[in-house]
Every structure is written in structure tokens, then in C-alpha cells.
Amino acid sequence: MTMEQGLTLRFKVTLDADKDLGFWTKCEGIGVEYELHEYKEGGQNAFVHRFPGRRKYQTVKLTRPLNKDSGRVAMLVSETAKPGIRPTGQITVLDAQGMEVASWTLDQVAIYKWTGPNLDVNGKDTALETLELVHNGFLG
Numbered sequence: 001m002t003m004e005q006g007l008t009l010r011f012k013v014t015l016d017a018d019k020d021l022g023f024w025t026k027c028e029g030i031g032v033e034y035e036l037h038e039y040k041e042g043g044q045n046a047f048v049h050r051f052p053g054r055r056k057y058q059t060v061k062l063t064r065p066l067n068k069d070s071g072r073v074a075m076l077v078s079e080t081a082k083p084g085i086r087p088t089g090q091i092t093v094l095d096a097q098g099m100e101v102a103s104w105t106l107d108q109v110a111i112y113k114w115t116g117p118n119l120d121v122n123g124k125d126t127a128l129e130t131l132e133l134v135h136n137g138f139l140g
Contacts, residue, residue, distance in 0.1 A: 009101065010094050013062060013131075015109060016087040019076060021062075021131070022069030027091060029058040030104055032138075059112055059132050060091070066117045066127040073131060077114045086110050089133060106135035 013021040035053035089109035093101040112134045117127035 011062070012090075012092045012094060014090045014092075015076070017090065019087070020069075021073055021076070022064075022067065023094075024062040024064040024131075026063040027060065028063075029060040030091065031058045032056070033058065055137070057135055057137055059134055060089075060106070062131045062133070063128055066129055070116070070129055073114060073129070074116065077111055086136075088139065089135060105139040106133065106137075107139050108136040110134050 011024045011027045013024060015021065033056045035056070037051045037053045039049040039051065041049060086108040089106035090103060091106070092103040095101050110133070111131065113130075113132040115130045117129050118125070119127055
């Protein structure tokens with residue numbers, strides 16, 4: 001991938017394939033971390049045994065400028081506050097031609113936080129919104 005291609009990437013996000021959250025310009029937190037358990041074996045002073053423990057999936061934070069899909073996300077935040085089955089999420093990376101580059105499927109997604117844009121008619125900053133999702137792992 002050339003540097004030029006990297007600059008034209010965008011991210012499409014859906015929940016349960018029928019709730020389209022639109023395109024996002026920044027995506028952070030696709031990852032997993034393991035608790036680390038250390039075991040100091042008696043008589044073995046050259047190293048410490050390290051074993052992975054419980055998994056912890058990072059919060060996925062999406063950011064974009066305010067657009068026509070922003071109202072839809074605000075409505076979805078209200079809908080997902082109701083109890084029920086947590087949806088599957090899909091983050092798909094697309095190139096400039098709209099072709100899929102990579103994708104991740106997130107299991108049991110919940111909206112953790114939504115921050116609407118700061119609006120200031122005298123400001124020079126772009127009006128951004130952020131959406132943070134928590135999940136229980138990746139599906140194959």
C-alpha cells in the first residue's frame with residue numbers, strides 16, 4: 001500500500017447489517033489485551049514465566065465530521081438504550097474506489113458513548129462527532 005492509498009481510506013460501520021451508521025474518518029481501538037500472570041519458579045532465577053489470562057477488548061472510538069448520517073446515529077443511541085440482545089458490529093475499511101480493504105466483525109456491540117459536535121458559528125474548527133463502542137470479541 002502506498003502512502004497515497006492510506007490517505008484515501010474510510011471506514012463504514014454497521015450494526016446487525018441493517019443499521020448503517022455511515023462512513024467515519026477515524027477509527028481507534030481495534031485490539032485486544034490479555035491480563036498477564038507471572039510465575040516465579042523456585043530455583044529458576046534466569047526468567048519469570050508469563051502466562052496470558054483474561055482478555056480485554058479495547059473500546060472502539062469512531063470520529064467524523066458532522067454529516068447527513070449524524071441524526072441517524074443519535075436516534076440509534078436512544079434505541080440501543082432499551083434492553084435486548086446486543087447486535088453484531090461490522091467495521092469495513094474501504095479504499096478511494098469503495099473496494100473493501102479489510103473488515104472486523106465485533107461480537108455483542110453496545111454503544112458506550114456518543115459525543116455530538118461542538119457548534120460555534122464564530123469557530124474555525126470542523127464540527128466533529130465521536131461514537132464509542134464496546135464489544136465482547138471478534139468473530140471470524
